[in-house]
Amino acid sequence: MKLLTDNQPIETIDLDGIVIGVFKNNIFGDAAGRISSALQPFLDLNDFEGKKKTKAVLYNIAGVKSPRVILVGLGEKGKTDAETVRLAASKGVRKLRALGAKKIGIESLNEDGQSTAEGVVLGLYRYDDLKFKDKAKLKTLDEITFVGDNDSWNRGVTLAEGQNKARYLNDTPANICHPSWFVEKAKEYLSGLKNIEIIVREESWAIEQKMGAFMSVAYGSDQPAKFLEIHYKGGNDGDTPLVYIGKGITFDTGGISLKPSAGMGAMKADMSGAGAVVGTLYAIAKLGLKTNVIGITPLTENMPSGKATRPADIVTASNGKTIQVDNTDAEGRMVLADALVYVEKTFKPHTVIDIATLTGAMMVALGNAFIGMFTRSDELWKELEASGTITHDRFWRMPLDDIYRKQLDTPLADLKNVGGREGGSCTAAMFLGEFIEMGRWAHIDIAGNMSAKGKGYHPDGMTGKPVRALTTLAMKFEK
Numbered sequence: 001m002k003l004l005t006d007n008q009p010i011e012t013i014d015l016d017g018i019v020i021g022v023f024k025n026n027i028f029g030d031a032a033g034r035i036s037s038a039l040q041p042f043l044d045l046n047d048f049e050g051k052k053k054t055k056a057v058l059y060n061i062a063g064v065k066s067p068r069v070i071l072v073g074l075g076e077k078g079k080t081d082a083e084t085v086r087l088a089a090s091k092g093v094r095k096l097r098a099l100g101a102k103k104i105g106i107e108s109l110n111e112d113g114q115s116t117a118e119g120v121v122l123g124l125y126r127y128d129d130l131k132f133k134d135k136a137k138l139k140t141l142d143e144i145t146f147v148g149d150n151d152s153w154n155r156g157v158t159l160a161e162g163q164n165k166a167r168y169l170n171d172t173p174a175n176i177c178h179p180s181w182f183v184e185k186a187k188e189y190l191s192g193l194k195n196i197e198i199i200v201r202e203e204s205w206a207i208e209q210k211m212g213a214f215m216s217v218a219y220g221s222d223q224p225a226k227f228l229e230i231h232y233k234g235g236n237d238g239d240t241p242l243v244y245i246g247k248g249i250t251f252d253t254g255g256i257s258l259k260p261s262a263g264m265g266a267m268k269a270d271m272s273g274a275g276a277v278v279g280t281l282y283a284i285a286k287l288g289l290k291t292n293v294i295g296i297t298p299l300t301e302n303m304p305s306g307k308a309t310r311p312a313d314i315v316t317a318s319n320g321k322t323i324q325v326d327n328t329d330a331e332g333r334m335v336l337a338d339a340l341v342y343v344e345k346t347f348k349p350h351t352v353i354d355i356a357t358l359t360g361a362m363m364v365a366l367g368n369a370f371i372g373m374f375t376r377s378d379e380l381w382k383e384l385e386a387s388g389t390i391t392h393d394r395f396w397r398m399p400l401d402d403i404y405r406k407q408l409d410t411p412l413a414d415l416k417n418v419g420g421r422e423g424g425s426c427t428a429a430m431f432l433g434e435f436i437e438m439g440r441w442a443h444i445d446i447a448g449n450m451s452a453k454g455k456g457y458h459p460d461g462m463t464g465k466p467v468r469a470l471t472t473l474a475m476k477f478e479k
Ligand code: BES
Pocket: 252, 254, 270, 327, 329, 330, 331, 332, 357, 358, 359, 360, 361, 363, 418, 419, 424, 447, 448, 450
C-alpha cells in the first residue's frame, strides 16, 4: 500500500473514493468547502448531521471525480478533538476498503493531518501474512492520497507505523516469534535509520552479569534467550539517556506453575512491552528526535521443562538480592529486575520506564480503558499523563507504596516473587522497585491493553499500545 500526498483539490484527483469530514449540523470544514454546495442536497436527503461516529456514503456527485464520497462526522465545530479525528479517519478508509476501492483519498480532517494519518494507518492494519488460501479474497487498498499539511501527515504516519510494527511483533505467534526472530525483526525495522546502534547480548553475557533472575526464567526454554539493546543517539554525546525497558516473554506458559489451557494462546503477546519498545525506537529514530534514548528488551520464553525453575527455588539477582520464586508464572518481574539493575548502573539515565504485560490483576482493575502506571515521581507522572492524553493511550496512576512491601517478605530470602492475590499489580510494582533506586522511574502495566476486539482504529488483535505516548514523551526531552 502506497501512501502519497497531493496539493490538488481532492475532488479533482482521479480516485475510487474519498473521505471528507463534516461537522455537526452539516457544517463543512475548509476541506470540503469547494464541493459543499454539490454535497448539500444529498445531506438534506439522508439526514446526516455530522455527529461523531457517524458516516454516510454518497455516489457519483457532480463535480467530484471519484465515484464514492464518504462523509465522516466530526461533531461540533471547534470542539473536535484528536481522538474524534482518528476514529473518523479510520472509519472512512475502512469503509472504502470494504467497498472494494483501490485508490482512495482523504483530506486533513479538522485540519489535523497527524491524527488523520494515525487513524488511517492504524485503522487499516491487518495481520494477514500467514493467510494464503483466503488471502486473494481479502480486500486491499493500493494507494492512499492525502491532501493537507504534509509535515503533520508524515509525523502521524511515522507514529502509527511504529505502533503497527509493535502490533506485528505482538501478533506473530510464538513458534515464529521467539527471541532470535524478534531480534532479527527488530534489526530489520531499525536498519537504515540514522543514529541507531543495536547490541545483542547472549545468555553467556547475562550469566557473566550475574543476572540470576532473568536466567531463572530462560533456563526452562530450549530457545536461547537474548538481551537486546537499541541505542539511539539523536542528542549530544554526553547527554544522559531516557531508557525504555520492555518485557519480552515471547510465550508465557507459566512455567512449572503452568497456566490453564483456556486462553493460553494470548500469551504469545507477552512480549508486548518489548514490541512497544521496538516500535517506539523506530518512531523516535524516524522522526529524528534530538535526544538520546535507549531501548532494552530482555527476551525469553517461559516454559516448563527438566531445566525449569521450580516453585520455592531461590535465585540471586544482579544487585545481589535473593528471590524466592514462589510462582514461576510471575516471570515478567524476574526478567525486568535484572534489566532495571543493569540500566541504572550502566547508563546513568535521567528517566527509566518499563513497559510490561505484567499482571492479570491489572486487566481486572482497569479493563482496557486506562493503562496502569506506577511511579514515585509526581513530575514523571504528570509528563506521562500528558503524553497519554495527547495520543489517547490514557494512563491511570496506581499506588507504589511501602504498605505493599511486606506481602513480599519471606523468611528464606530477601523477597519472594509473588505477594498474594490482594493488590496483585501493586505488589508486582513494589517487587520491581527493589531493583531500581532512582526517582524518575515508572512502571507501566499494559496487561489490560494488550489486545482489542476490533474497537475504533484497533482492529481485532494486539494493540501495540502505548507506542505513540512513549514517542510523544521522548519529544519532551529534545534539545
Ligand atoms: N503475562 C502474565 C500476565 C498477563 C495476564 C498478561 C493476562 C496479559 C494478560 C504474567 O506473567 C502472569 O502470569 N502473572 C501472574 C502473576 C501471579 C502468578 C502473581 C498473574 O497475573 O496471574
